Amino acid sequence: MAAEPLVRVDNLSVTLAGRGGQGGTRPVLSDISFDVAPRSVLGIIGESGSGKTVLSNALVNWVQAPLNIASGHIFYGGRDLLALPETEMAKLRGREIAYIGANPTVALDPTVPVGRQIVEKLMEVEPGIARAAARRRVIETLDAVRIPSAGRRFDEYPFQFSGGMMQRAMIVDALVSNPKLLVADNITQPLDVTVAAQIIRLLRDLQNDFETAVVFISSALGVVSDIADDVLVINAGRIVERQPAGALTRAPEHAYTRALIEKVPRLWTGAQTPAASHAADVVLEVRDVERTYVVPDRTTLFGENRVRAVRGVSFDVRRGESFGLIGESGCGKSTLSRLLSSIEPPDKGAIRVGGQDIAGLRGKPLLEMRRRFQLLLQDPYNAIAAHASIGRTIEEPLRIHGLASGAALKARVRDVMAEVGLPADLYDSLPVGLSAGQRQRVNIARALALEPSLMILDETLSALDQVEQARLLALFETLQQKHGITYLYISHDLAMVRRVCARIGVMYLGRIVELADNAAIFENPRHPYTRALLSSVLTVEPKPFLPETYLLEGEPPDPIHIPQGCSFRSRCPFAFDRCAREDPALVFDGAGAAAACHLADGQLPQAAPLIAAGGHPIPPAN
């Protein structure tokens, strides 16, 4: 690395001012120093709260109160960015130094077509360019990130883009002005694994073509080690280690890095998996459930589109079992969870709990059914009223169902609070200041107070960091053993599903395409889509299914225009002529596993021998 660095960060420290300007300051970043070589990719990895997002903001000199740059310099092209007057800095932003954030869906004005906003930016940072030329260049770049029919997409609005498409558009927005440095802050976090894998590959290719240096910040070690040349590990505001990506996972030097690598969940090597339970009776029986939404179509007079969100789903969940439903966003998981928790009825089919169809229930039996059937959602913030004390919040369902009152009520609430690990002195406090994990515990306590027999966990743990997630999973396990609760996990987090679910259904476009036990799904999946999902997981361990063989292009077709024949046909690497004619049925084999694919068992490629990501064999974990 003889070349002059593009960016040199020198002893950067950032502090957070206490409330109201008093109460002292707290360091967020301390003595950060590093170089970024031109045309290189520097990965920065840290857990949430490590200060990595503040660092990414500092790199574009966008640190705002109550954060404050206490000391240090960021040299770029011989000048200290932090000392530049705002007008000079504004000239660099977007032109030479570009930034992409974690949440692409809120990055643009929601009321203006995406393409036009990128043109606006381009014309702002390159004042000489003619509008037509700018438009041409934006469409070309949209093409380059493989946004299908870029010309038409140019005029669509942000809300018409999926998260992955939007993140591609933001990459276009960043690269269209040929910046020298791109700061990418956690850009794959909100995306499905398949899409995240595509975005990483794309960024790597583009980085070569555009000769841009990238600072890639993420909390997922698998992602960073996949894309970066060098990786910098940051903990509690300090750099603890810097190494080339391969060396870091192979031979971490710092104890913190080792702990970090240790914590990355494994899907194959030494994975913990639950045992399947075939003995117990069936609690939940889902039969041929369908749900279609009718939405108005803006382009034709009185036109309507039929969105087929769930198209004939059947499965059984046994008592005391954990059942998992996985799939990309838009596959119908969320609709199915609404149907199961009887927020809305299915158009067709039956959902039976303990043999009784819940569709026909009214009044008291419905209330009783709802009691036994609790839904926990992803967002722990909106579900809790801000003005009621925590105790009251947990009491509420008990009151509604008239299950307890007076002292018994209080005692019951204290019991469940203790059970989920909420300190008793929180009983009278308001939920302000609770962490996301604690809020989720309040929700769990609320559900648990009713002694449910089945809990639906719809992305319940996705918003939490890995440590808190692990704690809650352990809590769910204890509750399961103690009360015999059945769980239905709905999630896109494959590592979590691998760890807790005994039986797993894989959904694609409103259908279950594969249904089998944990081991069969992860070790010998029979549907190409399941394999594609597994191949796109970014981990630090060797994978049996390699992206070269299975990685998907693009995104699922929208559920309005579902392909004829096999609905996975448009993305399946193994599609053959029969797939276009015939829709494969979900056929069970003798062992209770099923896949909806015309290919017979032996016709898919062999699972790869386990070789570490990046081609280095990894030492056995010890």
Add this chain to the structure above:
Amino acid sequence: MAFAIEFFLRRLSQGLLIVLLVAFVIFTLLRVAPGDPIRIILGPMATATAMEETAQKLGLRDPIPVQFGRFVLDVAQGDFGRSFIRGKQGGASGGSQDGAMDMADRAPVMGLIATALPYTLLLAGLGLVFSFLIAVPIGLAAGLNAGRWQQKLGLYVSSLFVSLPNIWVGVVLIYLLSAKSGLLPAIGYRNFAYAIIPAIVVAVEMSPVLIRAIAVSIASNVQEAYFDIGQVRGIGRNRMIYRHVLRNAAVPLLNVFGAQMIGMLLGGLFVVEYIFSFPGIGLLTINAVFQRDFPIIQAVAILASAVLVLINILVDFASTTIDRRLKF
């Protein structure tokens, strides 16, 4: 394009239904309210037989739905009936004759409204212009500078204006600008200058709502992620404000305008026109109420509801055009 056609077809037909319903309610209320309209038409001296004869002739003894049907057919041809009181030449003529009266010499309601309407439109337009002149700078400054003195200024100005009754504002302005200094004329209408003081009164009443709506919608958009990210992307702060924040803030503003301000404006105009003897629809209506001139009251009420419905349709259309996520 298809969307626009479908939108207007659907909304106009719904709107028509609403207006018809409102019309029916008003029509019925006025007919079941105490006070025989024939007595009002013919005056206190008319004989019972003359009254019965007139009532038969005017169809007032038919069932209300039949009368309403006839009324709607007339309205469809632009005929809102004739005033009970006002003569063709202007001035009240009710009760001057005895014996069966001749409705033909009473003024058509449509004509009365057509004469008064331009004055009201002038006053309303000028009032809106004034309130925007007051509210836009104050509201914008307050919205863009949350937590600073501009925000307090906005709060103080709007609280002050809210607490002033418009009658009082009217009287004070007449005293200061007209009686004391002779700068502007105040009572009645002879030329444009007569509209200025009443328009200020209207503006004082309307601007607090507007100031708050502008301040709140601007402030919430400035907090949106796209505003900061836009600047990091390389677009200047001012351009972000003029091209994006204002555009997004327009949607809630339009809604406040359609849902709240137009209603306030209509109400405010009645009072203000009455205070200033301003010869618009408001004065016409208030006089009609005092004289129990039912045809005028019902025509104004129905037209007002139609205007409200129409403006809300336009507001919704503008909103969906600006923000394509909205559905109606």
